[in-house]
Amino acid sequence: MKHFVRHIILFLMIATVTSCYDEFMKEENIGEGKASISATLDFKPMSSALSRTRAAGDALKDISSLHVLLYNNKDKNLIKNWTIESYTETDENRGNNDAENGSSAETSTKRATFKLPEEIGFGKYYMYAVANIPDLLTNSAYSEAIKTVDGLKNIPLTWDSEDVANNGQMIGFFTKSSAPALSADDESLIVNEKSVKLHAWLRRAASKVTVAFDGSNLKEGVFIYLQSVQIKDIPSQCYLGKENNVGKEGYTLAVPENGPDMIDGEIITYHEGDMAEDFEYGEGCADHRVTVGTPHFGSHDETAPALYFYENMQGAGDNMPDKRQDADNNGILDFPGLPDKPEYPKYRPKDNVPYGTYIEVHAHYISNNSERLGNGHIIYRFMLGQDVEKDYNAKRNCHYKLTLKFKNFANEADWHIEYEEPEPGVMTPEPYYISYLYNHSMMYPIKVNTGGRKIEYIKAEILENNWAPYNASSDIYFTGAPNGVAAPWNGFLSLHKTTETVLYENKIGSNQQYYNKVPKRGEREYKDFVLPGGITSKEFTTENSEPDDKYRVEKHPTEANTYNIYIPMYTRAKQMISTTGYTGNNPYVAYQRKARVKITTKLEGLDKIFENEVPIYQVRRVVNPKGIYRSLKNNKSFHVVLKRLPRENDQMFKTFQSEGQWKAYVVKETNGKGITLSVTDPNTTELKDDPEYGKAIYGKTGSVIDFNVNFEQSSDNLSENRYAIIRVEYHNYTCQHLIFVRQGDNPDDLVEGGVKWYAMNMKTTSELASNPLDEGSLFKFGNWSHPIDALSNKNPREPWINVTPGDFKIYPDDGLTNAATGVKMEWTTITNLGNSNIFGNPEMANARVATGADFWELRKYSYIEQGYGVLYGDDATETADDIVEAYGYDYKHNKSGRGMRGCFAYNSETGKNLFFPIGASGYGHRKQSYTGIWGDPENIDGVLRYASGRTKLYEPSPVERPLFYDLYKRPGGIYWLNAEIPKNHFTPTDGATLGWDINYFSFDFNFISTSNLIKSGGSDACFVRCVVDP
Secondary structure, X not given: OOOOOOXXXXXXXXXXXXXXXXXXXXXXXXXXXXXXXXXXXXXXXXXXXXOOOOOOOOOOOOOOOEEEEEEEOOOOEEEEEEEXXXXXXXXXXXXXXXXXXXXXXXXXXXXXXXXXXXXXXXXXXXXXXXXXXXXXXXXXXXXXXXXXXXXXXXXXXXXXXXXXXXXOOEEEEEEOOOOOOOOXXXXXXXXXXXXXXXEEEEEEOEEEEEEEEEEEEEOOOEEEEEEEXXXXXXXXXXXXXXXXXXXOOOOOOOOOOOHHHOEOOOEEEOOOOOOOOOOOOOHHHHHHEEOOOOOEEOOOXXXXXXXXXXXXXXXXXXXXXXXXXXXXXXXXXXXXXXXXXXXXXXXXXXXXXXXXXXXXEXXXXXXXXXXXXXXXXXXXXXXXXXXOOOEEXXXXXXXXXXXXXXXXXXXOXXXXXXXXXXXXXXXXXXXXXXXXXXXXXXXXXXXXXXXXXXXXXXXXXXXXEOOOOOOOOOOOOOOOOOOOOOOHHHOOEEOOOOOOOEEOHHHHXXXXXXXXXXXXXXXXXXXXXXXXXXXXXXXXXXOOOOOOOOEEEXXXXXXXXXXXXXXXXXXXXXXXXXXXXXXXXXXXXXXXXXXXEEEEEEEOOOOOXXXXXXXXXXXXXXXXXXXXXXXXXXXXXXXXXXXXXXXXXXXXXXXXXXXXXXXXXXXXXXXXXXXXXXXXOOOOEEEEEEOOOEEEEEEOOOOEOEEEEEEOOOOOOOOOOEEEEEEEEEOOOOEEEEEEEEEOOOOEOOOOOOOEEEEEEEOOOOOEOOXXXXXXXXXXXXXXXXXXXXXXXXXXXXXXXXXXXXXXXXXXXXXXXXXXXXXXXXHHHOOOOOOOOOOOOOOOOOEEEOOHHHHHHHHHOXXXXXXXXXXXXXXXXXXXXXXXXXXXXXXXXXXXXXXEXXXXXXXXXXXXXXXXXXXXXXXXXXXOOEOOOOOOOEOOOOEEOOOOOOOOOOXXXXXXXXXXXXXXXXXXXXXXXXXXXXOOOOOOOOOOEEEEEEEOOOOOEEEEEHHHOEEOOEEOEEEOEEEEOO
């Protein structure tokens, strides 16, 4: 981006043969003699103009050439001229007193000192300095003009649109005063003294404009995506030294017959790349958009991107049109309309100043606010001048600071706005977002201007429904499986309510059969829109839908013949046949998933059918943070900031903006009244009363999701844990994230009357892990004597990203540490019991290893659900950025605020939760080597790896289960059952089972077969969790 200029002052030091000195030029005697002349040149600071807070560049920063011209006093004819080729430069601070209008736009400018090559005689002269016209004295086009003062000032300058730096021409005259008298009536100069200090202030013929934007007064749910700002209708020519009154009487320079045919100046483009007609705006454009939560964009700094133009003096005063669009403040635009629209006879293009220069801003406007849904291109225009009302004089040597201050629904009453919605017509906001969580919903708004007709029907059809990540490269996922157009039944979105958490193959047949079975998940038609008299809103159902699966019709409160229709959309089941891996929960922490839905609207009596195709994005999976743990005596607050990974193999989490309003509140609690939320940034968030949840944090559109979780000091009763579930609704409340809070680690039940689960894994037969984040030890089946210490269960390097099959190896090199004795062990020396045995009870009173029935209790009830993500503990006070910190907790790093990944089993009715860590490595499982009858052979004895049957990319091609493509490196953990249970004992399984499988990527929370855990050469090593019978 090109930037702007620095200004110049000329100081002349004149040594004369005369000894007298007199400040008042008109009273001076000239006398006779010769003067030797030295000069000091100062870049004069640019004046600050049109600073609008209801509403610097440095492209012209140098002198490329300098000439001094001397004229006689009598007839102002040229006497002598010089080319100044050598001078010394320094930097000088500038203040408001140095600027023409007393308001400086530059803090420092350059100073250059030089000496004229010859003496001049005493006398009365006109002396001028001209900068940045290198051929002033050699070009025959100027030779006649410079012979007189008037000719010099009338030299035509021509705008160079290819290189703005070539438009830095300047002129100034010498006086005896140091004050910035830039337009004195008398520019003459008397030389009659031995030593006289003279000043010449240089003024550029050009000025600059910077444009900033302020959305502080926007409504919630309104987005202004800035595309470009351009200066329009600038003069193609300018007088070097006199007022450039383009198009006025006596103007002699080039000018088109019609003002709007003037040339356009530079353009500042905020959006990189092409914007096709179907370009999708959204979070990818967050760096150049304005919302009420991120209201400020651009600046008026000296080096900020700027637009440049030659002076354009079009007049000022009461006889000029008022620029304000509502000058009488009656709330009605004085001259409404759009260009070239005959239905707007009062429209006034360019405020009836045809040769004026103006600023034009292009943007895309989206409103998801139900008060006024909107989506379309919008243009803002403003005429330049010295004020915001009736001055159209865009003077030279000024920095115009223009701020476009948006109000409500992107209005700015002092700017011309070009935005139009069709009537009749259908408006669909886009993009729109749905939760990363399975079995969740959002209401999609459709604005219908009927033009007085009735709505015959609205139909929604899913055209594309992806299981795969959006905009991810082929190294992130398997690209050979059918995409969301060819196989929408594997995608995340449904137009009908999801009623199942897990879809079983023996019940539904296939995902395709289930998707296309009535009610078809990818189609839905809405036929009822009539509101009874006096009713402005009503809910309706559709054929074959669930009784609570309703859409809503609302009459618009202010716009005639207009209705807002809200249709529900849903994420699908957590597992859509577990062996396929397809899921309604987004497994990707770095990528969204995309669907396309066609909305067809038919109005009675109108042949035209309105079709709108809208993108629906399932947002990235949010895992950081997912849980907060505090011991009963710890009341330290935790600073929540939701973060996500920008790319799959990135090391650092980043904050993100909410695409609309957001709020956070405690949705469920048990003994948790002392767990509260508070505001961290009062500029973007507010704690308010909530009719359903008591108190809630409300955040503005475009703001970061940021708040505190506070813990009151617990009582001395150490037998009762506290629990809470914090729900965060973001992206205009269409997406949800849950944060599980627990204070206290006493054994507790999730199902009323069920077993009480210990909050920690086992470290040894007699010792629990230090806290719920601590992964504890890995055990071979039935062997309490040789626990593999957590510090041994680490990956060979950190961070563990860009993983390849060759990265898996035996680590640490010096053996595994026995967590009970500290002695080093070899994998092959650790024994195990066979699967016909029982994993005996630990040496802790009343404790036993969890059974298959205990784990099944965490899955069989609909109100017991699972969430996956990062838990922070006692030592953590804020969300971590680095994945090493967010994932890498261990008992050695217990003071540095680290987190731990894992699975939360929680009671959605009580808020109670139980955390199962998967280990700092992400692999809660060590494998015995084997050669299997399926999958890949495991050649490394005791390797730390979650996947039981994969050691490299899935072979053969996983067309039917693409989410298992790189299972070999995906995170997860396995927990032992106390004893084997038969095949299909609680639920369909591959065979007899001896473990509980937690797949952090695909969300599997289920039994795992014995054959995956015990091989001919011995047992794998897994975690152990114990329970206490009620």
